[in-house]
Amino acid sequence: SQTIHQWPATLVQPVGSPLSLECTVEGTSNPNLYWYRQAAGRGLQLLFYSVGIGQISSEVPQNLSASRPQDRQFILSSKKLLLSDSGFYLCAFSTGGAGQPQHFGDGTRLSIL
C-alpha cells in the first residue's frame, strides 16, 4: 500500500536557526509531491510542488525552499527561520497523473521562539 511519512511531528526552533523537514513516500514511484502550510484555524496554503526529481515549483515567495533529491523524498528547508515561519507543515503526494487525490502525512508542528 502507499504510505507517506513526515518527521519530526513537532519541532521548536529559535529564530535564525536552520530548518530541515523530511517527507518520504512508500509503495509508489514517481509521485507528485507537495508541501503545504496550515495556519491555525485556516486552510491549506501550497508552498511547493514537484513532479519529478530535481523539479520544484514555488507557489509563494518566502523564506523556505524545497528539494527532491530522490524520487520519493521531499525536503523543506530554511537557512534562517523567522517568527512568521511558525505553523503546521503538511506533505502530500498524488499518483496517476492529473486530477488525482492528494494524500497527506500527519504534519509537523513548527514553533519558532
Added chain:
Amino acid sequence: GENVEQHPSTLSVQEGDSAVIKCTYSDSASNYFPWYKQELGKGPQLIIDIRSNVGEKKDQRIAVTLNKTAKHFSLHITETQPEDSAVYFCAAYNNNDMRFGAGTRLTVKP
C-alpha cells in the same frame, strides 16, 4: 486562479442529525472536487471526491453533490456521530492546481 469559498466556518449539530457543508469555486474549468476530514493533530484524510462529469456521489452516510452551472458543491453527512467531529475541507482542482477552502469545524454533540 481558482478561488474556493467554504461555509459555514463552524457547525454544531446534535448526534443523529444531518450536517451540510457548502463550497463555491470560481474557475469553471475545475474538474475534480475532493473532501477531506482533519482530526486534531493529524493530516487531512480524503473521505469522498467527485468529478465534473457526475452530479452526485454517495458512500454510506456521506454524500457529495456538484452543480457545475452554479459552481458549487456540498458535503452531506447523515446520522451524524460524535466521531464525525473534525475539521472538513473542500477543494477544487484544475490543471495541477488544487485549491482548498478555509475549512469547517464540525461538532457533533452526543
